[in-house]
Amino acid sequence: MTPIAGGVALNLAFGFSILAVITLFLHTRNGDQRLFLTGQRLALGISFFIFLATFILAFQLIQSNFDIDYVARYTSLETPFIYKISALWAGQSGSLLFWLFILSIYTTIVILQNQRKHNSLMPWVIITLVIVQIFFLILTNYVTNPFKPTDADFIVTNGNGLNPLLQNVTMVIHPPMLYLGFVGFSVPFGFAISALINGDTSPLWIQSIRRWALVAWLFLSMGIILGGWWAYRELGWGGYWAWDPVENASFMPWLTATAFIHSIIIQEKKDMLRLWNMSLIIMTFTLCIFGTFLTRSGVMSSVHSFTASSLGPIFLTFVFLIIVVSFGMMYFRRNELKSPRKMESFTSRESGFLFNNMVFVVLCFSVFWGTLFPVISEAVRGTKITVGPPFFNQMNIPIGLILLALTGIGPLLAWRKTGRKSLIRNFTFPILTGLSTATILLFVGFRGYVVISFSLGAFVTATIGTEFARGIYARRKKFDESIIKALIRMVSKNRSRYGGYVVHIGIVFMFVGFTGQAFDDEKEFSLTVGETDHVAGYTFELIQLSEAERANHYAWISDLRVTNKEGKFVTNLHPEKRIYFHNNPDPNRRQPHSELDIYTTMNQDIYSIFSGVDSENGVAFIKIMVNPLVRWVWVGGFILVFGTMVALWPRKD
Amino acid sequence: MNSNKKFFLMITGIIGMVIFWISWVSMNPADEKAMTTFVSVDELINDNINRRTKLGGLVKDGSIAISKTNYLDCTFVLKEGNTELDVKYGRTRPDLFKDGVEVIVTGQYLNGVFYADELQTKCASRYEGDLRNESSYNLNEIDS
């Protein structure tokens, strides 16, 4: 397989995509089924060619064919195999091809899954998906082509290789996971646009896209959490979220997507909130494309940014087109989007969901504002401003807490209207739980957001517990089942609902973890062997300072012994200071890196960084951070994933 | 008031509250570290700006001096174009901090020296460097 074949495959994909759109469009005009079949097959052909191009590029990466510019920039002969594969999405053009690759997988599945379904919707679904492909095909064919040959006046016998900071497993999983999420929302978007064009508001297609949206949401959630995990473990600043523009770019679609997967339940059950749902999925998809753009345009300076390039204006144009066309279609179909029923009471589950939508959108707008404020400010006032985490935290914490409260209130509301008796019966126990938690916390000395956050967490947990109890009780009244059996059958018959409740428990855990940040403590100090210092009630003694020369780096290793207030041994920590490529005659290629060591319990993390060394005098410079409750975030993440899998578990009937 | 009107009133009220909240936070950040103005080194010196600011530039070659008494303290010279500025920084230095790198410092300017409490280096994760020319060095030692 030659790299030329790769370029040709991309060209053919582009050609097929134009033909597919034309063919399918003609089909919608004259109804000729043959045109639909051909259009479908052309679309499958696009996917085929993109798969081919991706495999060819992967093959070139594995073979270390440095005649291709992309291979020379992101791999070297020394790069381990797995990172040669992950180089596929490490660079700009490769990552765009990878985006296409994932979109092709999804498109293929959608086409094959729906050969006998949704016959009226499918043509426009495929057209929409193919148009998205066209956009990325234009980029990879004509603007930034992964198969571009190397252009140097010497023979490139070895590539640049992958930065050691990126050589860990999380970086292999995090981008693909995010892409699986971002790209995944194309499918519900395609269905939504198709339904708009056809004026179709029946609940049948809504059920299909709910599953797709949930799958995409799962991947996006995992991608975001993995990104935080990586930042915490590898970057060494002791945190997992910095409100960095690229982080925000993935968080915003997550917010609107979460609103969507909730709100669409209402459309399925009561055929309400049509306008909201249409807007939410359009916003989600737009934000996914916008997010892809933010990481590439150089508009925002961020830990992640790719170098500034011509991609920015092209992406912006695409985003603009999506917004104009989608909202234009919505206006055109505004009559069909009017729900036949009206919201009847503020204490109804329907209005709870409506309120939920609003809060999510507000939060999304708030993050959007904070992210773009520097750009707007520069355009309007000429001064460059940077916005830091304290700004985002100040704005978003109250909104986040309102959301947490809603998580608890929602399930306790009845459809249409919750009667007074039900209100009292449902809310008493959870509210009491919340209030007593608050009382205890205030008594112990906590104040402010910490109290609110933990109390709401208790409130929500009590709500979810109540929900499970009510369901089991209702089943046992009707059937003669043991508690366990009732629980299993109940969950099994309502996977979405109870899976969703489990996800909410995960969210509560994560909020507990977030709240722990209020108690973070840190200290920087220097130690010689035998010396000790103290942070947050722990004593750190430097037992040993050693050096080691390893395969591709040189390391100074500090051996720290940690004891607590009572003198009891807690753990040993071995943070290292490494220099990669230490023998490289070019000092700019030598890369220092702090390999941190973390001791983690549910209670807190002890986070140690070896910041610097004075080897002549045997002095180690250590930074210690004690971060309470961080583990709750990761545990919460697992629970969230588990709950989503329960919700997605397919049914047999 | 019929329920429709009540509804619209509630929505308007909420939107009003949101706009108020966001604008209020934007104008009154609780933490001085919430928002900082990015200025050029020239502007900083010429206008003698004393409020919290952010500067960008390169680390002048050979200018990094680490204190003998406290390893964490260091001084260096920030170069933006032709303008130079003395910077003092007293916290853990990022791994990539060395001669010639692009940095962003945040802090305060007082009496000719910039006291930085934040120092960031441009991340090398997108390694868009030049292609490696083998003939210029021998890489055998790096092989495992």
Place this chain on the structure above:
Amino acid sequence: MIDFIRDYGLILILFILPVIFALQPLFLPRIEKIHIQLDVAELKRKKLLIYRQIKELEMEYDIGNINENDFISGRATLKKEVSEVIAALKSL
């Protein structure tokens, strides 16, 4: 010429086959019957969906999330819907 085909044979096949695959349906006679097949499948799915909705409504009522009147009228509506679908299926 033969060398060319031998070297690039695989590539030619990979590039030409999809074209043939895609254009093939255009040469078939006009298809009509497929509509009825699809309608049956669609109606069956709709029936299943409505049955599930009835079951869920019953569960909501058992838990107490919906009052008696709403439950009775909601169930009646759904039952009417499903009988229409069943009648439509029978006619096909």
